[in-house]
Amino acid sequence: MEKMEKIVSLCKRRGFIFQGSEIYGGLSGMWDYGPLGVALRDKITALWWKHFVLDREDMYGIDAALIMNPVVWKASGHVDGFSDPLVECDKCKRRFRADQIKDLKICSECGGKLSEPRQFNMMFKTFIGASEDEAGTVYLRPETAQGMFVNFKNILDTFHPKLPFGMAQMGKAFRNEISPRDFLFRVREFEQMEIEYFIRESEWEKYFEYWRSEMKKWIADIGLKSSNIHELEVPEGERAHYSKRTIDFEYTFPFGRKELYGLAYRTDFDLKSHQTTSGVSLEYYDPSVDGQAGGGERFIPHVIEPTFGIGRTILAVLCESYDEDELGGETRAVLRLPKNLAPVSVAVFPLLKNKEGLVSKAREIYKMLKKESISVTFDDNGNIGKRYRRQDEIGTPYCVTVDFETLENDTVTIRDRDTGEQKRVKAGEIISAIR
Numbered sequence: 213m214e215k216m217e218k219i220v221s222l223c224k225r226r227g228f229i230f231q232g233s234e235i236y237g238g239l240s241g242m243w244d245y246g247p248l249g250v251a252l253r254d255k256i257t258a259l260w261w262k263h264f265v266l267d268r269e270d271m272y273g274i275d276a277a278l279i280m281n282p283v284v285w286k287a288s289g290h291v292d293g294f295s296d297p298l299v300e301c302d303k304c305k306r307r308f309r310a311d312q313i314k315d316l317k318i319c320s321e322c323g324g325k326l327s328e329p330r331q332f333n334m335m336f337k338t339f340i341g342a343s344e345d346e347a348g349t350v351y352l353r354p355e356t357a358q359g360m361f362v363n364f365k366n367i368l369d370t371f372h373p374k375l376p377f378g379m380a381q382m383g384k385a386f387r388n389e390i391s392p393r394d395f396l397f398r399v400r401e402f403e404q405m406e407i408e409y410f411i412r413e414s415e416w417e418k419y420f421e422y423w424r425s426e427m428k429k430w431i432a433d434i435g436l437k438s439s440n441i442h443e444l445e446v447p448e449g450e451r452a453h454y455s456k457r458t459i460d461f462e463y464t465f466p467f468g469r470k471e472l473y474g475l476a477y478r479t480d481f482d483l484k485s486h487q488t489t490s491g492v493s494l495e496y497y498d499p500s501v502d503g504q505a506g507g508g509e510r511f512i513p514h515v516i517e518p519t520f521g522i523g524r525t526i527l528a529v530l531c532e533s534y535d536e537d538e539l540g541g542e543t544r545a546v547l548r549l550p551k552n553l554a555p556v557s558v559a560v561f562p563l564l565k566n567k568e569g570l571v572s573k574a575r576e577i578y579k580m581l582k583k584e585s586i587s588v589t590f591d592d593n594g595n596i597g598k599r600y601r602r603q604d605e606i607g608t609p610y611c612v613t614v615d616f617e618t619l620e621n622d623t624v625t626i627r628d629r630d631t632g633e634q635k636r637v638k639a640g641e642i643i644s645a646i647r
């Protein structure tokens with residue numbers, strides 16, 4: 213089996229990620245998260261929020277509605293320009309993205325003839341209110357960014373921040389991708405974590421470099437090796453309509469080197485366009501500059517945008533962590549997840565299932581760890597070797613076993629996922645030993 217297949221299969225088997233609507237044959241480009249997938253995702257998003265919002269003084273977190281006034285998408289350029297070139301086979305009717313296939317004439321699947329490329333808008337449409345007509349058409353947001361531009365004035369008016377400052381948001385985005393593929397990599401419903409960092413135009417290069425290095429720090433924090441990361445300077449003709457400079461942070465996935473994150477200099481394109489379209493001033497006022505009549509300076513800030521896909525982060529973390537080792541001639545999977553991201557941090561086992569003293573002591577330890585907000589699981593099913601193996605497969609860094617010695621001297625063993633080493637510690641010292 214190829215590495216990707218193994219990862220997809222592990223995710224399903226162990227309750228990380230399932231095909232969306234699976235019992236109905238699935239729905240292309242949609243995935244559902246099971247308990248371990250939710251736990252992994254929540255650890256990643258909580259770390260991101262702490263790293264980029266809570267630990268900083270210059271960042272304002274927001275959470276805008278998924279559906280916005282459709283004029284937003286006109287002003288942002290998405291209604292007219294958010295499209296990919298599509299070609300269709302006249303025989304099997306399969307559709308392909310013209311910029312992702314080698315032969316633009318012949319269908320790779322059935323040998324049929326491909327149509328001329330046409331632009332296909334990727335925004336999902338729906339209707340608001342009771343009438344399903346043009347006037348009620350709205351879009352599911354294709355990026356979280358616009359929620360921040362549209363709330364820029366609210367942040368200025370309520371918090372009076374000084375430049376430079378940022379707005380951050382995480383949440384769902386929807387794109388009607390022509391060909392979803394590669395598990396979580398290209399999907400139609402996904403989540404983003406985005407920052408719009410507002411600056412003076414004269415300082416864009418400085419802050420572009422600043423965010424480039426901040427993104428690299430984050431990448432290291434989630435355990436992705438720098439040798440698997442490649443920074444691609446996106447050439448002019450290939451950048452989004454709003455961008456004057458873009459760097460894609462690419463990751464070496466098993467299916468090739470592909471964009472993980474993006475960093476773009478969006479200039480003042482969005483705020484300027486929203487100001488013109490809405491008629492509402494989106495200028496920043498700096499009273500300290502003695503520039504204009506009456507003192508102070510009014511201008512539209514420029515913006516640097518670091519953007520992070522959550523699904524692609526999860527996928528990269530899984531690819532980086534997936535490992536196999538041999539035990540007794542058998543190959544077994546181990547997820548060597550960073551300890552702070554593992555869905556379960558500690559598993560607690562009684563050595564034997566039906567020895568009352570062992571079970572009640574293990575339960576007591578389990579409850580104590582839970583009280584400390586440690587993600588912990590209890591397992592008394594099957595022999596201890598099997599239980600270790602099950603925890604290795606989902607990336608649990610530590611297993612605590614309660615055995616007969618526990619009943620004599622109140623010590624337990626703590627087993628480390630990566631070394632397999634077991635240490636005996638006092639039950640009361642489990643937390644400090646782990647931390």
Ligand code: ATP
Nearest residue numbers: 397398399402404471472473474519520521523524
């Ligand atoms: P691509 O070129 O791969 O389509 P993009 O350049 O259009 O991506 P952006 O518009 O920069 O992507 O979106 C920001 C981030 O959102 C990406 O870096 C990626 O992490 C994530 N993302 C974008 N599209 C998808 C998708 N279809 N599925 C999963 N994640 C996505």
